[in-house]
Amino acid sequence: MPKKRILFLGETYRADAITWMNGLKEFGDFEIVTWELHKSSVGFSRISRLMELLMAFFKIRRIAKSFKPDMVIAERTTSYGFLAALTGIRPVAIAQQGITDLWPHNSPLYIFKKMLQDYAFKKADLIHAWGKVMSDHMKKSKVDMTKVLELPKGIDLTSFTFSDSQNLDYINAIVTRALEPEYKHDVILKAFAILKKKNIPFTLNIIGDGSMLKSLQKTAHELNIEKEVIFKGRMANDQVAKLLTQANFYISMPITEGVSASLFEAMACGCFPLVTNLPGNRSWITHQENGILIPKDNYKVLAEELQYAFERSVWRKAVTEKNRKFVEEKANYKINMKKIAEAYHELINKKSH
Incomplete structure (x- = not known):
């Protein structure tokens, strides 16, 4: 046939x-x-x-x-x-x-x-x-x-595999959204600048490309976090999956959201999610239950909630295990x-x- x-x-x-x-x-x-x-x-x-x-x-x-x-x-x-x-x-x-x-x-x-x-x-x-x-x-x-x-x-769960062996002693965060204005990477950078002033150790991997690249690199320099922030550029899916399994936090701060495959991928790999408080994200994330919802454009709250989750590693580990099962059932x-x-x-x- x-x-x-x-x-x-x-x-x-x-x-x-x-x-x-x-x-x-x-x-x-x-x-x-x-x-x-x-x-x-x-x-x-x-x-x-x-x-x-x-x-x-x-x-x-x-x-x-x-x-x-x-x-x-x-x-x-x-x-x-x-x-x-x-x-x-x-x-x-x-x-x-x-x-x-x-x-x-x-x-x-x-x-x-x-x-x-x-x-x-x-x-x-x-x-x-x-x-x-x-x-x-x-x-x-x-x-x-x-x-x-x-x-x-x-998402393909054989490609995005779960890891619970991430280093808990510092924040190893990842962002996998396009470098465009609507994804508000500047909010994320400002939040991490606050964490640096508090001497909280971190690495921030930003994957992707877009019109905001040079502007964001300049912002990172002005905020004195250019050594901690790594702009990875566009990467193949298997490379993204590898970095997700190494990361312990996933951050996404867009001004609008539908259904984010990037969020599913991060949850599948064991990253703790902090995302904008939008209807699209509330379909999958319940605040301080299986992730954290952040008000739009509020970098101060993002910094506070990052510190809150970082200091509660046992709770965070339980959340990521629960999130993997959720993705297996729903996505x-x-x-x-x-x-x-x-x-x-x-x-x-x-x-x-």
């Missing part, structure tokens, strides 16, 4: 997209062809992006004509989701990537994006909510919830992606009958 074919609309360089596609190939035996937008949606490039969006329909139809997909899937419920719904290919599965894909709220294109999203929600046969925070937004948007599958893609890639692949096959089989 020939493999079922999927047309994937989305940014194929993103780790989430790679995880999604690899899982479908591994557990659903799907053949996948991809298409993505190339123009930036920032600043003056928005006009070029809109023009590309207008021409996209015809390009996708040409791909569909030659590839003959059994199904189309799309990351995001706006641009790619709208295009997937417009193609005429059935069934359609779309995924909301954050609390809402209508971001930022003050965008001049907000109303336009909302129209695209409403159309995509209406036409989709299956809508992915990677977590509760997404499905809550969908309810408010009056989505037909019978079409919603609330399930994270999960196991091999279990969750198999369920998603099975859902796709069911949709395709319904269409053929």
Whole structure:
């Protein structure tokens, strides 16, 4: 029997997209062809992006004509989701990537994006909510919830293994988010500057790249913590996993959050998590129970809570062991992606009958 074919609309360089596609190939035996937008949606490039969006329909139809997909899937419920719904290919599965894909709220294109999203929600046969925070937004948007599958893609637990042998005598912290303004690395640096003044020993590994690299390096120098802060740059998944098993704290301070695979990876490897107090994080972290929730932009509280957790090593060790079991139950890639692949096959089989 020939493999079922999927047309994937989305940014194929993103780790989430790679995880999604690899899982479908591994557990659903799907053949996948991809298409993505190339123009930036920032600043003056928005006009070029809109023009590309207008021409996209015809390009996708040409791909569909030659590839003959059994199904189309799309990351995001706006641009790619709208295009997937417009193609005429059935069934359609779309995924909301954050609390809402209508971001930022003050965008001049907000109303336009909302129209695209409403159309995509209406036409989709299956809508992915990677977590509760997404499905809550969908309810408010009056989505037909019978079409919603609330399930994270999960992470590969054979790659991100648990370690409880970290050094407890100093803070070995790790950050694995892109060096972009919305991830607020400056808040993290300011918190560690406070810890240094208190003579609390630490190393801070910052993994990733982005537009804020030079600015953050300058900030670390100005705060006199450049010797303790190591900017690692972009790293392969296996290298990230190795550093996570060596670290004892994971920190993430974004201003918005959906479902963070980075958080799951850190919890799986035995890192104690301190993350922004946002709905997306509250779905997985209960304050001072299995991690610590920090108010947005509050570096002073972050420093206080880091010290609090550091001084309670026995409690912290119990938390990390509990977190590993939690991830095994809720975010196991091999279990969750198999369920998603099975859902796709069911949709395709319904269409053929």
